[in-house]
Every structure is written in structure tokens, then in C-alpha cells.
Amino acid sequence: MLKLLMVGAGGIGSYYAARLLESGHRVVLTARGAHLDALVSNGLKVHYGGRELIHRPEAFSHQQLVARFHPDDFDVIVIALKSTATESVVDELGAWLRQGRVPVLSLQNGVDNEPLLAEAIGAERIIGGLAVRIGGHIVRPGVVEAEGVAEIVMGEWPAARKPGSARSLLLEKLAAAFDGSGIPTTLSDNVRYELWRKLVINNGVNPLSALTGLDTRSLTHRPEFSRIVYGMMAETVEASRADDVNLTKEDLHEMFELISSFNAIKTSMLIDREKGRPLELDSIAGAVLKRCANLGIDAPYTSTIATLLKQQAS
Ligand SMILES: NC(=O)C1=CN([C@@H]2O[C@H](COP(=O)(O)OP(=O)(O)OC[C@H]3O[C@@H](n4cnc5c(N)ncnc54)[C@H](OP(=O)(O)O)[C@@H]3O)[C@@H](O)[C@H]2O)C=CC1
Numbered sequence: 433m434l435k436l437l438m439v440g441a442g443g444i445g446s447y448y449a450a451r452l453l454e455s456g457h458r459v460v461l462t463a464r465g466a467h468l469d470a471l472v473s474n475g476l477k478v479h480y481g482g483r484e485l486i487h488r489p490e491a492f493s494h495q496q497l498v499a500r501f502h503p504d505d506f507d508v509i510v511i512a513l514k515s516t517a518t519e520s521v522v523d524e525l526g527a528w529l530r531q532g533r534v535p536v537l538s539l540q541n542g543v544d545n546e547p548l549l550a551e552a553i554g555a556e557r558i559i560g561g562l563a564v565r566i567g568g569h570i571v572r573p574g575v576v577e578a579e580g581v582a583e584i585v586m587g588e589w590p591a592a593r594k595p596g597s598a599r600s601l602l603l604e605k606l607a608a609a610f611d612g613s614g615i616p617t618t619l620s621d622n623v624r625y626e627l628w629r630k631l632v633i634n635n636g637v638n639p640l641s642a643l644t645g646l647d648t649r650s651l652t653h654r655p656e657f658s659r660i661v662y663g664m665m666a667e668t669v670e671a672s673r674a675d676d677v678n679l680t681k682e683d684l685h686e687m688f689e690l691i692s693s694f695n696a697i698k699t700s701m702l703i704d705r706e707k708g709r710p711l712e713l714d715s716i717a718g719a720v721l722k723r724c725a726n727l728g729i730d731a732p733y734t735s736t737i738a739t740l741l742k743q744q745a746s
């Protein structure tokens with residue numbers, strides 16, 4: 433049985449937690465506000481594929497967490513926060529995390545979360561990761577709706593080191609527990625590359641969906657929008673060179689096909705926009721623009737959509 437801490441159990445954190453709880457693992461959640469109150473009073477309800485997953489997990493605020501637990505009470509700590517919260521939560525939990533040795537797995541979008549976590553607690557404790565082909569959102573406090581095959585890709589940060597090491601054995605144990613709970617999991621030797629491939633999708637659809645209110649299928653199937661999606665994806669591929677990741681035309685093509693064939697979902701950025709919450713714009717479009725500026729190249733699609741969205745959301 434796995435003992436897992438899910439930090440920031442919102443849309444995706446609650447879904448993965450519910451699947452793990454269902455197969456008997458121990459999962460502790462952190463949350464705040466009305467969502468935390470509902471988790472404590474009524475438990476967690478996740479709607480997925482016509483089923484209702486209902487659990488009563490332990491749920492705490494970060495203050496309660498640090499008072500009750502030692503980080504090494506867990507086999508792994510999963511960060512499922514928005515990238516906009518990574519820095520402040522590292523401030524909140526950094527000292528507590530440094531008391532232990534437990535590995536920390538980020539399941540966030542963007543390519544700058546793992547470096548931030550590595551700076552706070554040491555790169556050797558970081559597992560890079562991403563949530564793939566999932567749409568998951570809190571629909572009301574304590575209640576989450578999720579769809580998609582909802583996979584996880586993860587690996588040693590920034591890339592695999594020694595086969596047979598304690599870390600690679602732990603990764604195999606995690607992957608087996610996730611797979612066994614209905615979460616298809618792939619281990620990657622080069623998770624930074626996988627995170628960049630995911631950024632291609634996120635920069636392609638997230639800002640444009642938040643700007644237009646359109647779902648991923650409309651954006652990828654209506655030619656007037658798919659041209660923009662493809663343009664933003666191509667700029668992300670270019671930007672990857674700044675991190676020596678060097679994505680190719682094949683990556684661009686594959687990522688465009690992947691999001692075009694996925695369910696018609698509202699992106700997480702569109703949901704944030706609708707709820708008036710901070711947008712992960714800096715960690716998605718901003719990450720691409722920063723790298724393109726460093727490389728001395730223009731990214732006209734990304735800068736136009738990001739500027740319009742910033743203006744509209746302000
Ligand atoms: N949603 C999706 O479909 C997908 C999301 N992703 C990525 O996964 C990551 C998580 O996204 P998502 O699940 O949508 O995020 P959510 O916003 O739904 O969940 C994050 C949760 O963390 C809580 N939180 C933030 N700060 C604190 C704190 N200091 N203490 C306790 N709780 C806190 C938030 O509360 P509050 O609401 O009060 O801020 C929220 O409940 C993001 O990087 C996203 O881009 C990837 C694939 C799909």
C-alpha cells in the first residue's frame with residue numbers, strides 16, 4: 433500500500449487521489465477554503481465515466497499538515513497545484529519539506545515547476561511529471577468532474593540517472609500502484625522532453641480557449657482557429673531550443689494530432705478564467721515568450737494571444 437500526500441487536491445489531484453483510494457492506498461489531501469471545508473465535512477465525490485467515486489480521505493490545510501505530519505510519513509508527495517501557486521506553496525512548505533527525504537512529484541503543466549522545487553529541496557528529490565489526456569475540475573466544493581483516459585508520465589528530474597537505483601525502484605513501485613488503480617502510467621528517461629511536448633499542447637490551446645471560451649475540439653477543428661493553435665505550437669517547438677530540448681516537426685505534428693483527437697474539453701485556463709482565478713499564463717505563454725526572446729526570435733502568435741488575454745482578463 434502506498435502512502436501518498438496530494439498537495440493542492442483540486443481538479444486533477446482529486447481525480448488521481450480518488451482512483452488510488454479506490455484501490456486501497458492511503459491518500460492525504462491538502463486544500464483550502466470552501467473545498468477543504470466540504471472535503472472534511474462531506475468527503476470527496478468524483479464523477480468519472482458515468483461513475484461516482486465517493487471517499488472520505490483525510491484532508492488538511494497546510495498549517496494543519498505541518499503540525500500533524502513529518503514529510504517522511506509519506507512514500508511520495510505529489511504537487512497538483514496550479515503553477516501560479518508553486519512559489520508561494522514552496523515558501524509555505526519548503527522548511528517542512530526540507531525536514532525529510534521523501535521524493536516530490538510535480539503533476540503540473542509548464543516547464544518551470546520542477547526547477548523551482550529542485551531549488552527549494554534539491555534536484556535529487558524531484559520526480560518530474562505530467563497529467564496527460566485528462567480534463568478535471570472542481571464543479572462545487574468537494575465535488576470534481578473528470579474525463580479522458582487520464583494518464584501520468586513521470587521520470588527522474590531532469591533525466592534518468594542510474595538504472596537499478598533506489599529512485600528508479602521507487603518509480604517502478606509508484607507506476608505499478610498507479611497502473612493498478614486504473615491510472616495508465618509511463619516512466620520516461622527524459623521527463624523534461626515530455627514536459628516540453630505537453631507545453632506544446634498547453635500553449636496551443638490553453639490561452640486561446642481562455643480568450644475565446646471555445647473547447648479544444650472547436651479550436652483544433654475550425655480552420656480559422658486551428659491555424660492559430662498550430663502557430664502557437666510551432667513557436668513552442670522553437671522555444672524548446674533555449675532549454676536544449678530541441679523538439680522537432682514530428683513532435684509538433686504528434687502533439688497537434690493528440691489534442692485534435694482528444695475529447696472536446698474546456699481547458700484548465702478557460703475554467704480559471706470563468707471562475708475569475710489567476711491564469712497560468714506566465715508559466716505557459718510566458719515561458720515560451722521568455723525563451724524566444726533569449727533566442728532572439730519572434731513569437732507573434734503567442735505574444736498576440738497572450739497580450740489580448742492579459743488585457744481582457746485584467
Ligand atoms: N484541470 C485539468 O483538466 C488539467 C490540469 N493540468 C494541470 O494540473 C495542475 C493542477 O490543475 P487543476 O487540478 O486544474 O488545479 P485546481 O486549481 O483545480 O487545483 C489546485 C488546488 O490547490 C489549491 N491550493 C492552492 N494554493 C493552496 C494552498 N496554499 N493551500 C492549500 N490549497 C491550495 C487550490 O485552491 P484555490 O482554488 O483556493 O486556489 C485548488 O483547490 C495545473 O498545473 C494544470 O495546468 C493538467 C492537465 C489537465
Ligand SMILES: CC(C)(CO)C(=O)C(=O)O
Pocket residue numbers: 541563564565566567633634637638648697698699700701
Ligand atoms: C491539455 C489539456 C487541455 C488537457 O489535458 C490541459 O492540460 C489543460 O486543460 O490544462
